[in-house]
C-alpha cells in the first residue's frame with residue numbers, strides 16, 4: 605500500500621477491510637506493507653537514505669501494489685514511481701481514485717512519451733493535461749463540486765478485464781468522491 609497517510613492506517617480502513625474480505629474469500633493470508641510514497645522519491649535517497657532503502661525494499665518484495673485515493677501533490681512522484689515499478693515488472697497494480705489517475709499519468713509519460721503529462725490538480729498549467737478538473741465542476745465552489753456517491757458507469761468493451769471483474773455486467777454502480785477525471789480526449 606503506497607500512500608501518503610501511511611502513519612495512520614485508519615485512513616485506509618475501508619480498503620483494509622475490503623482486502624481482508626478478499627483474502628478470506630480466496631483463502632489467502634493478507635500481509636499489508638505500508639510504504640510512504642515520499643520515501644520512494646529521488647530526494648529521499650539523499651535526505652533519508654534509510655527510509656528510501658526500506659521503502660524500495662518493501663515495494664520490490666510486494667506481490668501487488670495498491671495506490672489508494674488521495675488529494676494534493678505531496679508524495680505524488682513516489683506514487684508514480686510505484687506505478688512504473690509495477691507496470692515494468694508485471695506486478696498487479698490496483699489504483700483506486702487517485703491511484704488510477706496516477707497510473708494514467710505514469711503511462712502517458714513513460715509509454716506515450718508525453719513527458720509533460722500531469723493532472724491539473726498538481727499543475728494547473730500542465731502542458732499535457734491527462735487528468736483534468738471535471739467539466740461540470742466549478743473551481744470557485746469547492747464544496748459542491750465533488751462528484752460524490754453512487755454513479756452508474758457503462759462498460760464500453762464487453763469481456764474486457766474490468767468487465768470480467770464484475771461478471772460481465774453491462775454497467776456498475778460505484779461510489780465516487782473526486783473532482784478530477786481522466787481527460788476524455790486521452791481515450
Ligand SMILES: NC(=O)CC[C@H](N)C(=O)O
Nearest residue numbers: 673674701702782783784
Ligand atoms: N478520491 C480521490 O482519490 C480523489 C482523487 C483526486 N484528488 C480528485 O479529486 O479527483
